[in-house]
Amino acid sequence: MLTPEERQEIEAEFPRYPHKQAVCLDAMKIIQRHRGWVSDESLRDLGEILDMTAEELDGVATFYNLVFRRPVGRHVVLICDSVSCWIMGYEKLCQRLTSQLGVDLGGTTADKRFTILPIVCLGTCDHAPAMMVDNDLYRDVEADHIDDVLTNYK
Amino acid sequence: METPLTKNIPSNGNAPLDLKAYEKAGGYESLRKSLRMPPNAITELVTKSKLRGRGGAGFSTGMKWSFVPMGKDAPHPKYLVANADEMEPGTFKDRLLLEGDPHQLLEGMIAAAYAIQADIAYIFLRAEYKLAAERLGRAIAEAYERSYLGRNILGSSYSLEMYLHVSAGRYMCGEETGLLNALEGKRANPRSKPPFPPVSGLWGKPTIVQNVETLCNVPHIINNGPEWFIRLGLTADSGTKLYGASGKVKRPGLWELPMGTTIREILIEHAGGMRDGVKLRGLLPGGASTDFLTEQHLDVRMDFREVQKAGSRLGTGTMIVLDDHTCPVGMVWNLEHFFSQESCGWCTPCWSGLNWTERILRAMEEGRGQPQDLEKLEFQTKFNAPGHTFCALAPGAMEPLQSALKYFREDFEQHIREHRCPWK
Amino acid sequence: MSIAVPGNSVATIYIDDRGYKADPKQNLLHACLSLGFNLPYFCWHPALGSVGACRQCAVKQFKDEKDTHGRIVMACMTAAAEGTRISIQDPEAIAFRAAIIEGMMINHPHDCPVCDEGGHCHLQDMTVMTGHDYRRYAFQKRTFRNQYLGPLVNHEMNRCIQCYRCVRFYREYAGGRDFNVFGLRDQVYFGRQADGVLENEFSGNLVEVCPTGVFTDKTLKQHYTRKWDLQMAPSVCVHCGLGCNTTPGERYGRLRQIVTRYSREVNGYFLCDRGRYGYEFVNGEFRIRQARLTRDNHPRNITKAEVIERLAPLLAEGRQVIAIGSPRASLESNFLLRTLVGRERFYAGVSDDQFRLISTMIEILGGGPAHSPSLHEIELSDAVLILGEDITNVAPRMALSLRQSVRQEPMQIADKMHIPLWDDHAVRQPLQDAKGPLFIASPAATRLDDVATQTYRAAPDDVARLGLAIAHLLDDNAPSVPDLPSEAHTLAESIAQALKKAQRPLVISGPSCNNEAVIQAAANVARALCVIGQRAGLSFTMPECNSFGLGLIGAPPLSQAFKTVRDGAIDAIVIVENDLYRRAPVRSVDAFLSAAKDLIVLDHLLNPTAGRATLAIPAGTFAEADGTLVSSEGRAQRFYQVFVPEGDIQASWQWLRDVMAAEGREEGLAWEHIDDVIAAMAVAIPALAQVQQAAPGATFRIAGQKVPRQPERYSGRTAILANIDVHEPKPPIDPNTPFSFSMEGTHNQPPAALIPYFWSPGWNSIQATNFYQTEIAGPLRGGDPGVRLMDPTPDLQGKYFDQVPPAFAPSSDEWLIVPLYHIFGSEELSLSAPAVAELAPQPYLALNEKDAKRLRVQAGEQVTIQLDGMAHSLPAQIKAELPLGIAGLPVGLPGLARFSLPIRSVVEREITSPHTS
Ligand SMILES: Cc1cc2nc3c(=O)[nH]c(=O)nc-3n(C[C@H](O)[C@H](O)[C@H](O)COP(=O)(O)O)c2cc1C
Ligand code: SF4
Numbered sequence A: 001m002l003t004p005e006e007r008q009e010i011e012a013e014f015p016r017y018p019h020k021q022a023v024c025l026d027a028m029k030i031i032q033r034h035r036g037w038v039s040d041e042s043l044r045d046l047g048e049i050l051d052m053t054a055e056e057l058d059g060v061a062t063f064y065n066l067v068f069r070r071p072v073g074r075h076v077v078l079i080c081d082s083v084s085c086w087i088m089g090y091e092k093l094c095q096r097l098t099s100q101l102g103v104d105l106g107g108t109t110a111d112k113r114f115t116i117l118p119i120v121c122l123g124t125c126d127h128a129p130a131m132m133v134d135n136d137l138y139r140d141v142e143a144d145h146i147d148d149v150l151t152n153y154k
Numbered sequence B: 001m002e003t004p005l006t007k008n009i010p011s012n013g014n015a016p017l018d019l020k021a022y023e024k025a026g027g028y029e030s031l032r033k034s035l036r037m038p039p040n041a042i043t044e045l046v047t048k049s050k051l052r053g054r055g056g057a058g059f060s061t062g063m064k065w066s067f068v069p070m071g072k073d074a075p076h077p078k079y080l081v082a083n084a085d086e087m088e089p090g091t092f093k094d095r096l097l098l099e100g101d102p103h104q105l106l107e108g109m110i111a112a113a114y115a116i117q118a119d120i121a122y123i124f125l126r127a128e129y130k131l132a133a134e135r136l137g138r139a140i141a142e143a144y145e146r147s148y149l150g151r152n153i154l155g156s157s158y159s160l161e162m163y164l165h166v167s168a169g170r171y172m173c174g175e176e177t178g179l180l181n182a183l184e185g186k187r188a189n190p191r192s193k194p195p196f197p198p199v200s201g202l203w204g205k206p207t208i209v210q211n212v213e214t215l216c217n218v219p220h221i222i223n224n225g226p227e228w229f230i231r232l233g234l235t236a237d238s239g240t241k242l243y244g245a246s247g248k249v250k251r252p253g254l255w256e257l258p259m260g261t262t263i264r265e266i267l268i269e270h271a272g273g274m275r276d277g278v279k280l281r282g283l284l285p286g287g288a289s290t291d292f293l294t295e296q297h298l299d300v301r302m303d304f305r306e307v308q309k310a311g312s313r314l315g316t317g318t319m320i321v322l323d324d325h326t327c328p329v330g331m332v333w334n335l336e337h338f339f340s341q342e343s344c345g346w347c348t349p350c351w352s353g354l355n356w357t358e359r360i361l362r363a364m365e366e367g368r369g370q371p372q373d374l375e376k377l378e379f380q381t382k383f384n385a386p387g388h389t390f391c392a393l394a395p396g397a398m399e400p401l402q403s404a405l406k407y408f409r410e411d412f413e414q415h416i417r418e419h420r421c422p423w424k
Numbered sequence C: 001m002s003i004a005v006p007g008n009s010v011a012t013i014y015i016d017d018r019g020y021k022a023d024p025k026q027n028l029l030h031a032c033l034s035l036g037f038n039l040p041y042f043c044w045h046p047a048l049g050s051v052g053a054c055r056q057c058a059v060k061q062f063k064d065e066k067d068t069h070g071r072i073v074m075a076c077m078t079a080a081a082e083g084t085r086i087s088i089q090d091p092e093a094i095a096f097r098a099a100i101i102e103g104m105m106i107n108h109p110h111d112c113p114v115c116d117e118g119g120h121c122h123l124q125d126m127t128v129m130t131g132h133d134y135r136r137y138a139f140q141k142r143t144f145r146n147q148y149l150g151p152l153v154n155h156e157m158n159r160c161i162q163c164y165r166c167v168r169f170y171r172e173y174a175g176g177r178d179f180n181v182f183g184l185r186d187q188v189y190f191g192r193q194a195d196g197v198l199e200n201e202f203s204g205n206l207v208e209v210c211p212t213g214v215f216t217d218k219t220l221k222q223h224y225t226r227k228w229d230l231q232m233a234p235s236v237c238v239h240c241g242l243g244c245n246t247t248p249g250e251r252y253g254r255l256r257q258i259v260t261r262y263s264r265e266v267n268g269y270f271l272c273d274r275g276r277y278g279y280e281f282v283n284g285e286f287r288i289r290q291a292r293l294t295r296d297n298h299p300r301n302i303t304k305a306e307v308i309e310r311l312a313p314l315l316a317e318g319r320q321v322i323a324i325g326s327p328r329a330s331l332e333s334n335f336l337l338r339t340l341v342g343r344e345r346f347y348a349g350v351s352d353d354q355f356r357l358i359s360t361m362i363e364i365l366g367g368g369p370a371h372s373p374s375l376h377e378i379e380l381s382d383a384v385l386i387l388g389e390d391i392t393n394v395a396p397r398m399a400l401s402l403r404q405s406v407r408q409e410p411m412q413i414a415d416k417m418h419i420p421l422w423d424d425h426a427v428r429q430p431l432q433d434a435k436g437p438l439f440i441a442s443p444a445a446t447r448l449d450d451v452a453t454q455t456y457r458a459a460p461d462d463v464a465r466l467g468l469a470i471a472h473l474l475d476d477n478a479p480s481v482p483d484l485p486s487e488a489h490t491l492a493e494s495i496a497q498a499l500k501k502a503q504r505p506l507v508i509s510g511p512s513c514n515n516e517a518v519i520q521a522a523a524n525v526a527r528a529l530c531v532i533g534q535r536a537g538l539s540f541t542m543p544e545c546n547s548f549g550l551g552l553i554g555a556p557p558l559s560q561a562f563k564t565v566r567d568g569a570i571d572a573i574v575i576v577e578n579d580l581y582r583r584a585p586v587r588s589v590d591a592f593l594s595a596a597k598d599l600i601v602l603d604h605l606l607n608p609t610a611g612r613a614t615l616a617i618p619a620g621t622f623a624e625a626d627g628t629l630v631s632s633e634g635r636a637q638r639f640y641q642v643f644v645p646e647g648d649i650q651a652s653w654q655w656l657r658d659v660m661a662a663e664g665r666e667e668g669l670a671w672e673h674i675d676d677v678i679a680a681m682a683v684a685i686p687a688l689a690q691v692q693q694a695a696p697g698a699t700f701r702i703a704g705q706k707v708p709r710q711p712e713r714y715s716g717r718t719a720i721l722a723n724i725d726v727h728e729p730k731p732p733i734d735p736n737t738p739f740s741f742s743m744e745g746t747h748n749q750p751p752a753a754l755i756p757y758f759w760s761p762g763w764n765s766i767q768a769t770n771f772y773q774t775e776i777a778g779p780l781r782g783g784d785p786g787v788r789l790m791d792p793t794p795d796l797q798g799k800y801f802d803q804v805p806p807a808f809a810p811s812s813d814e815w816l817i818v819p820l821y822h823i824f825g826s827e828e829l830s831l832s833a834p835a836v837a838e839l840a841p842q843p844y845l846a847l848n849e850k851d852a853k854r855l856r857v858q859a860g861e862q863v864t865i866q867l868d869g870m871a872h873s874l875p876a877q878i879k880a881e882l883p884l885g886i887a888g889l890p891v892g893l894p895g896l897a898r899f900s901l902p903i904r905s906v907v908e909r910e911i912t913s914p915h916t917s
């Protein structure tokens, strides 16, 4: 069951588009904002509001990068693996990050604190390498900074 | 030197001008002017200005608008979409405009929307641009308050609704028809063309999709006239351009310069040349999907025609610099990894060819390259040539590869010969 | 794709420097294939149009004669415009096409030896055609988990080549919503969100639409045989009245599968799942395989000779014998039965209601001005009114045509924008969800409601009243309907408007509501349209595969037979292919069957009627017999024996002929072959005179040779019986038809009615159909098979039906129980196919929500109704859309087959006792 709050937020999106189904990506992100990810069950619940089948929603969900169909940690670390960051030391950064947290890219730490995911170019190439934690962008990141960055997230 | 696009952008990264300050700096003047003109006069103005799209393809903006059905019988609602998906690796120009001067984009959008008599405008923003989302949201609200948006804008008979749409992440969302599908809540596969979006776009209705930087030029063209705009450019192309440089240069960054500025000027003067201890080996002049240029091309002017003549594309105008301490094969692998990950899976050469390409390059980097690999890679560049695929993603992906095979062939051969990456 | 395109201009196009004629409204792939070129493709499908995804159909296009460079284009995405110059043979184009296959194959498991698609696989064919034969990809393949999709379709995703045909068919063509494409790049997945039974009634077409082995026939899997090892013959589906053309395949005496036999006018490229999967009753354990004589409750098997020996005296002239024919038996079998006992003693074997309704429908089609359209014409209709029918569950394949018909009107938008109509996704852009007019008036919801402009839920009488009101609005001379509620009136007005505006309006009705007024109302609407100058179509569904044919033979209904036995002593009753317990109340049937000392039943399955026979005779099914059926369109179509069954099974008409011959009757001796029977029938029954033209006779030869039922590569002939004898068994002789039971004969293309299977050099899959058509998706060469027996009377002077039933008034203590139909479950024979049976619902009683509340029952709780004086207990189902006072009962399910609905009954909540389960 979607919470009344989620429903309200989803319904608030309706007037922005001429068709209800156009809201589906926004709606999945709303659910994700509340629950961290989109489960099969919430997919079905959402389908009822939008007159969409689970197939229709999942066909969309699985196309996009930032709809999480599996549980993630409390904080999501997105590390840019595109070309400028790669030139500027992505590999070192990534190694440090994964060894620090003890999980590979795509993994979630045992304490569910972090999930690390690779991300395409964050559009801040003049300050490479870059990464994001939740909504926060970190630029010119050096491997040695990682500790400091991560301590901000409990 | 005039820098109309960035003149209001605080260089220290501070918050952008709020509406009041923006108005004080002459903001929304073009809108008042526009509303007094017939819509097609604006389209004519923009056509005359020779403004070409800044999203990569360089199509004439005015001409695109002229394809939109106008008049009483035109289908409605019509749509205008600002393409703020900026996901091409190495590209970071629209971010500056979005974060630094959101009202400028809004003003350009409203004028463009008026020109094509659009009823609804969307800003299609990539999800990672959190700050831009916040600032655009605020700007839109402010604009509504001052009747720059909504019903009967500034008392005229023209009405426009504007919404910010935050995407969920895919490079294909930047491709204009993929974008339309994404905005409709569908998979961002490209659409069959024709019909082109100006005739049948969002929900089958006439739609103009325009890059952020393109739109930001519009208010200035309306304010200062097409001749002024043409004069801004140094070559056949008009206006200014946001040029950028990333990689191991002394001062990576972004600069508004006259269209047609040379690579040398951008690289040496503005980016400060290469970092100490490294040498230039090549550069992608306009983002990940453009061909490598090398030292011999430093005097090429960065406009649509000249870069093409040199064997590459202006693309987004943001160059990625390869130095001699970085493995060209690794760099191309990284690029092809990106493209193969982002293939939408619709057409065969793309989904299968990019995957194969990426695997070969990875194998090479990991010391498992085979003598026949170069032939296979070359084959892929032909296989995924323009016209062979459904959209421009895969041909774009082939550009850095084909030129790398030309300019850095010895590096590829060395990888294969030595069964290792010499930079590791 | 089939769209009504007016005007047919011709363009000259140049292929490898030679000029050819082509249709400029088509694309180059369509043109090349129509001209017989071998141009490979995947994502394009003649019924689905072009989307340009696979890039397999690449050719080189040149600007003009001087252009030597040219550029690669996709043939399917390029118009065959005047002067177009292309090369198929261009080396770059050839290399590109090979590269596409190579690309597709990088992930393919290369598991042809264990793949069910092998031997009729489009991917295999195209791989060979493009010459890709050497693997260069040296990395790991991607792998997927497969899904359970129900009993009909098997899923093997690793074989996928990402052509998107499946999802386009399932969602965009068939309207299914529980299937989709997931993921992206080279990891695209086609299936459901989670394991589960595919809900769409046309899911079986995935098996043919998918060009590789991702979706295969799950029933075939249980008795797998390669296409080249199947013995095949043209056949006609027996599971509803539409007469879809099928190709059944047999090996070792078992029917292995059914695939679509293309016919432009009838079923095109598709079948419904009932038609595709119902065949397994033929192999079933309930078959009567040997004649069975029962004396003093002791049954014993007897031989064919003994059957004839015993029957001849039983049925000899002078004995009191009556016979019951069947709407699911061939014309020939019914006709022979009639001949055997004499016209006065031959009964149709249907209920009074059915008899009346079918006679009325036939009269209307023959005497009225409206044309009975083929399914193809239905697909091209641009405004449709359905009165009283749940098409998907009654005449399933028609529902697929109707789903396309709603695109006809909106398609004009695309046409105006000069978007070529074959450019499928381009066309869909400006169309969006626009749907042309389709109105459905019926008591319960239907599976087509999702594409309907408007639906009207009402009692059968009210459905009729709506129809009559529409007719009156179209033509004042049609009777008016008093006291029509304003809502219904408004609806009638908008329907009348839509029909009036249309180019090709269509009215559909049928006997499903068991209400003559509904049929008459449909006739009035169609007539009114014709009167105001419209070219209107009128289509009636028919309950069974030969209801129309039996109606044309014209015999009294079952009740008359019952009366006959009550009126006088009868020696013997002969029943052909009919389970009377599905037609009349148990008590009447019991009484009837006991009225004669000898009860002779010829049938396929040991059903309750056959169970009571003193002599049960094994009658050949459609796969074991030759015969003719008349479809609801009024088209007589021949089906051919696919294989010679074990034992004494033969066509009913052959049994009856043999008996007559043994009696020494002239007919029995003279009517040696089916052609003789048909010729005699043409004389005896003028309405059936044209049946002779349905197909070539037994003497037809191509270059002096017969048409082989077995493909050229049929293997292992000498090994089939190797455990007994390694000598090649002598193939059975077929004196009845131009076919041989062997691979000997000519493999040249036979006439349309005699295509045993589609095959063309290099084209082993069903896509070989391309080479049998006058042009792609056009009629089969020489014209589609079958002959239409009925044409409308152009005369507009005829009368309207003028009976207007009173409006339905719900009563406080009784419900009107209307029949509900199920594609899986309501039809007798397919219900004996395990896969179909698995999908059939359990009996239930459907109630409106308010009615349920009033009765204080919830979904699943038992309710009792009274039928034929007996109480029946059923679980309640809530169907919100049912009108108040109306309850629905599924028909045809075991235990519920025999009731004639609608009926009025009390409905009571059952007091739960510990015994009810
Ligand atoms: C794969 C692909 C990705 C693209 N991404 C973007 C993008 O992120 N932003 C953008 O403005 N244009 C992008 N484009 C170009 C757009 O398709 C389109 O040409 C552009 O938005 C039109 O605007 P313009 O004429 O103002 O440049 C992309 C094109 C392709 C083929
Ligand atoms: S499953 Fe079959 S039809 Fe669907 S994309 Fe794959 S190969 Fe094509």
Ligand code: FES
Residues within 6 Å of the ligand: C029, C040, C041, C042, C043, C044, C051, C052, C053, C054, C055, C056, C057, C058, C074, C075, C076, C077
């Ligand atoms: S058949 Fe032409 S692109 Fe697929």
